[in-house]
Amino acid sequence: MKGRANGAAVGADTAPGAATHGPVDLAMSTTGALDPAGDECAFSGALTSVGGQDPIDELIADWRRERPDLDASALGCFARIKLLSKNLAGAADQVLSHHGLSPGEFDVLATLRRSGPPCTLIPSQLSALLMLSRAGMTNRLDRLAASGLIERSLDPADRRSFRVCLTAKGLAIVDAAITEHAELVKRVAAVLSPEQREHLDDALRALLDAFQ
Numbered sequence: 485m486k487g488r489a490n491g492a493a494v495g496a497d498t499a500p501g502a503a504t505h506g507p508v509d510l511a512m513s514t515t516g517a518l519d520p521a522g523d524e525c526a527f528s529g530a531l532t533s534v535g536g537q538d539p540i541d542e543l544i545a546d547w548r549r550e551r552p553d554l555d556a557s558a559l560g561c562f563a564r565i566k567l568l569s570k571n572l573a574g575a576a577d578q579v580l581s582h583h584g585l586s587p588g589e590f591d592v593l594a595t596l597r598r599s600g601p602p603c604t605l606i607p608s609q610l611s612a613l614l615m616l617s618r619a620g621m622t623n624r625l626d627r628l629a630a631s632g633l634i635e636r637s638l639d640p641a642d643r644r645s646f647r648v649c650l651t652a653k654g655l656a657i658v659d660a661a662i663t664e665h666a667e668l669v670k671r672v673a674a675v676l677s678p679e680q681r682e683h684l685d686d687a688l689r690a691l692l693d694a695f696q
Contacts, residue, residue, distance in 0.1 A: 540564060565688075575668055583661045584631075592624050593633060593658035596650045603650040606639060610648065633657060 544560045580590050595613050596603045605613075611621045625648060628634045633654030639645040650658070673681060 540567070572669075572672070576665060579664050579668060580661060582664070583657050585657070585661060588624050589628055589633075590658070590661060592621075592628060593650065593654055594662060596634070596648065597655065597658045597662070603655065604647050606645050606647055608645070628654070 540560050540563045543563065544556050547554060547556045547559065577587060580587060583590075585593070591614055592610060595610060596605060599605055607618065607621055607625065610616075610625075611618055614621070616624075625634065625636065629636060632651055635649050635651055636646050637649070639647050676684065
């Protein structure tokens with residue numbers, strides 16, 4: 485579930501009613517809220533396309549009218565990326581809640597799971613992979629251990645450290661959660677042809693490279 489690389493829950497640190505606009509104000513507060521009924525990745529009716537146009541097209545047209553000096557040609561693309569990310573993150577949080585996990589807890593379990601048998605890492609490895617402080621990792625590990633999803637044991641190679649291993653219960657839960665999440669993403673991606681997905685992947689990879 486890499487769309488949420490560091491496990492930050494959407495809106496987790498935001499007070500009710502507070503503005504949530506990103507670095508570029510695209511008036512996102514007026515469009516694209518998750519359907520409160522809980523349908524996975526369902527947009528509110530505000531995003532219904534009419535005649536090939538959607539509210540983001542209207543938003544860009546407004547900026548072009550009000551600020552013709554600005555090059556707004558790329559704003560629509562990034563507004564849709566932001567909106568898609570917001571909705572996918574919200575839907576992913578719903579999936580995790582079905583399994584009693586927070587996004588941060590899932591990230592730890594998923595990192596252990598994808599390391600392969602015996603699904604064991606040391607805390608410093610987990611911290612580095614998840615870009616999390618040692619203290620933050622300790623808090624997550626404490627919660628997961630209390631839930632019986634991981635076990636900690638002394639590292640025979642370094643008695644000052646210990647190993648973190650998935651339990652059978654943890655393995656079952658993370659496998660169920662990642663399976664449900666993969667099905668969710670598959671349903672969303674079904675609107676694209678294989679060629680469109682490949683081109684989108686290439687384009688997004690190029691955009692990410694611009695931040696390296």
